Amino acid sequence: MIRYILRRIVLLxxxxxxxxxxxxxxxxLIPGDPARLALGAEATEDQVQLMRRQWGLxxxxxxxxxxxxxxxxxxxxxxxxxxRVPASDEIGLRLPATLRLAACxxxxxxxxxxxxxxxxxxxxxxxxDRLSMVIALLGVCTPSFWLGLMLILVFSVxxxxxxxxxxxxxxxxxxxxxxxxxxxxxxxxxxxxxxxxEVMSADYLRTARAKGLAxxxxxxxxxxxxxxxxxxxxxxxxxxxxxxxxIVTETVFAYPxxxxxxxxxxxxxxxxxxxxxxxxxxxQFVLVNLVVDILYAVVDPRITYA
Amino acid sequence: MPERGRAASSLWRDAWxxxxxxxxxxxxxxVLVLLTGIALVAPVIAPYGPAEQDYNxxxxxVSLDHPFGTDNFGRxxxxxxxxxxxxxxxxxxxxxxxxxxxGGAVGLTAGYWGRWIDDxxxxxxxxxxxxxxxxxxxxxxxVLGVGDLNVIVAIGIFSFPGFARLVRGQILSxxxxxxxxxxxxxxAGELRILLSHLLPNTLATILVIASLRxxxxxxxxxxxxxxxxxxxxxxxxxxxxxxxxxxxxxxxxHVAIFPGLAIVVAVLAVNLLGDxxxxxxxxxLRSS
Numbered sequence: 001m002i003r004y005i006l007r008r009i010v011l012l013x014x015x016x017x018x019x020x021x022x023x024x025x026x027x028x029l030i031p032g033d034p035a036r037l038a039l040g041a042e043a044t045e046d047q048v049q050l051m052r053r054q055w056g057l058x059x060x061x062x063x064x065x066x067x068x069x070x071x072x073x074x075x076x077x078x079x080x081x082x083x084r085v086p087a088s089d090e091i092g093l094r095l096p097a098t099l100r101l102a103a104c105x106x107x108x109x110x111x112x113x114x115x116x117x118x119x120x121x122x123x124x125x126x127x128x129d130r131l132s133m134v135i136a137l138l139g140v141c142t143p144s145f146w147l148g149l150m151l152i153l154v155f156s157v158x159x160x161x162x163x164x165x166x167x168x169x170x171x172x173x174x175x176x177x178x179x180x181x182x183x184x185x186x187x188x189x190x191x192x193x194x195x196x197x198e199v200m201s202a203d204y205l206r207t208a209r210a211k212g213l214a215x216x217x218x219x220x221x222x223x224x225x226x227x228x229x230x231x232x233x234x235x236x237x238x239x240x241x242x243x244x245x246x247i248v249t250e251t252v253f254a255y256p257x258x259x260x261x262x263x264x265x266x267x268x269x270x271x272x273x274x275x276x277x278x279x280x281x282x283x284q285f286v287l288v289n290l291v292v293d294i295l296y297a298v299v300d301p302r303i304t305y306a
Numbered sequence: 307m308p309e310r311g312r313a314a315s316s317l318w319r320d321a322w323x324x325x326x327x328x329x330x331x332x333x334x335x336x337v338l339v340l341l342t343g344i345a346l347v348a349p350v351i352a353p354y355g356p357a358e359q360d361y362n363x364x365x366x367x368v369s370l371d372h373p374f375g376t377d378n379f380g381r382x383x384x385x386x387x388x389x390x391x392x393x394x395x396x397x398x399x400x401x402x403x404x405x406x407x408x409g410g411a412v413g414l415t416a417g418y419w420g421r422w423i424d425d426x427x428x429x430x431x432x433x434x435x436x437x438x439x440x441x442x443x444x445x446x447x448x449v450l451g452v453g454d455l456n457v458i459v460a461i462g463i464f465s466f467p468g469f470a471r472l473v474r475g476q477i478l479s480x481x482x483x484x485x486x487x488x489x490x491x492x493x494a495g496e497l498r499i500l501l502s503h504l505l506p507n508t509l510a511t512i513l514v515i516a517s518l519r520x521x522x523x524x525x526x527x528x529x530x531x532x533x534x535x536x537x538x539x540x541x542x543x544x545x546x547x548x549x550x551x552x553x554x555x556x557x558x559x560h561v562a563i564f565p566g567l568a569i570v571v572a573v574l575a576v577n578l579l580g581d582x583x584x585x586x587x588x589x590x591l592r593s594s
Contacts (some may be wrong), residue, residue, distance in 0.1 A: 026448070029449050241439065285437065
């Protein structure tokens with residue numbers, strides 16, 4: 001097991017290397033001189049030339065990459081062309097907000113998803129089952145930004161219960177997390193239901209019932225535990241995409257996180273901020289997938305990890 | 307040869323029979339046909355022009371003259387939603403087709419020739435797959451800039467890794483089967499085996515996955531446009547309309563309601579049909 005984990009972590013290094021090369025190439029593909037782009041239009045030609053030398057932009061591409069990644073590993077991404085603040089500070093300031101949002105969304109997705117999924121499976125073929133699955137289907141097909149707007153319309157504009165934008169206490173988190181978590185909740189509900197239905201007909205459940213165990217114990221203690229294995233995988237996969245979804249949710253709610261920062265930076269062509277933001281999103285996605293694979297091996301002993 | 311033709315047509319005929327019995331899938335197909343029809347004849351059936359402004363009727367609610375109300379330029383939202391179907395369906399379809407073309411080529415190459423080509427292509431795919439889908443699309447737009455064509459490219463780029471893996475897997479398992487060996491034994495060339503023996507056998511699965519990807523593509527087109535990274539105003543794209551309409555949420559909620567409903571209906575129809583195709587063509591995919 002330890003060996004499996006170590007091996008996976010070692011394999012991560014070439015992958016992240018590839019990811020960084022891809023981001024480097026993409027930024028270089030953008031038309032225009034990176035030094036000029038970084039300094040902005042008002043910089044003098046001398047300043048641009050100085051920066052070209054500092055960043056090694058007069059060197060061949062592989063050397064440029066070495067410069068770039070060398071600086072990046074030390075946390076030096078240059079300064080935002082908009083705020084003139086170091087890009088690493090721009091990111092660092094907003095990261096906690098995005099992580100808070102993601103954590104709340106995962107929690108909501110789990111509670112709603114597993115809740116509706118179990119309800120639908122236990123009341124299989126009743127109107128409750130059908131209603132849950134229709135809601136889940138709609139949840140998969142609804143764009144998150146529209147759901148966000150509709151939640152604002154109902155809970156902020158009409159009812160006035162919750163704030164529609166910005167950052168603050170838990171009340172500021174509720175609508176954005178619901179928006180971000182809804183899609184994942186819908187998928188989790190569908191998977192929980194079908195997985196639980198599959199397990200419910202297993203022999204060991206018949207045994208559990210035969211020995212007179214109450215139904216909620218049969219479901220809660222025996223069935224659910226086995227049914228949740230595919231849910232764990234799905235949750236991991238969704239969590240990675242969920243952080244990317246923060247780009248959209250944060251834009252809808254003007255929530256000051258990495259996602260909103262990325263969208264604004266792209267609008268401003270602020271490449272010093274775009275690069276670390278992209279790398280961060282890719283890095284967390286890879287990391288979450290790794291954690292899920294490892295968790296999967298831990299939860300399900302049938303998986304061989306040779 | 308006639309033997310092969312008969313078997314192939316009966317697979318599709320069986321699938322069609324199964325699909326026809328699936329009420330949800332047929333409803334999805336019906337809505338999709340309707341939407342396509344509306345998109346095709348949009349200029350004929352739309353009561354106004356998509357860019358026609360009327361400053362005497364700004365942000366008006368639902369009425370007989372304007373079934374979905376008007377926006378902040380006095381443009382008829384019903385008309386714009388109809389024209390939006392044009393953009394969403396065409397951009398989504400072309401994007402998925404592009405992704406399928408790239409992914410199919412990569413998957414065929416990796417799966418058929420194998421060895422180091424397979425290794426290299428799969429490692430490169432791993433790098434692309436290290437980015438969440440939406441982020442890939444956003445990255446493409448960062449490089450290329452906004453616009454219809456670039457959105458199609460973005461959809462193509464984020465769809466192709468999935469198709470590549472799918473086609474590779476299919477080819478890997480098919481090329482070991484007897485009929486491929488027989489074709490080889492009878493002296494068929496590599497390309498002939500690949501294109502006329504292996505490829506047709508992957509079509510059913512590809513069709514299923516492509517139809518399900520279309521739903522994601524339509525959602526992504528709208529999402530990119532909403533973020534200001536897709537199709538720019540004044541185009542009547544659904545996501546763009548929502549992005550414009552959100553600032554009037556308090557005084558004219560209909561501006562944000564109808565384009566969103568259009569997206570949900572389109573994606574729902576595509577997904578219902580896709581699920582139906584999956585059950586009809588390849589029940590094994592159900593678990594995944």
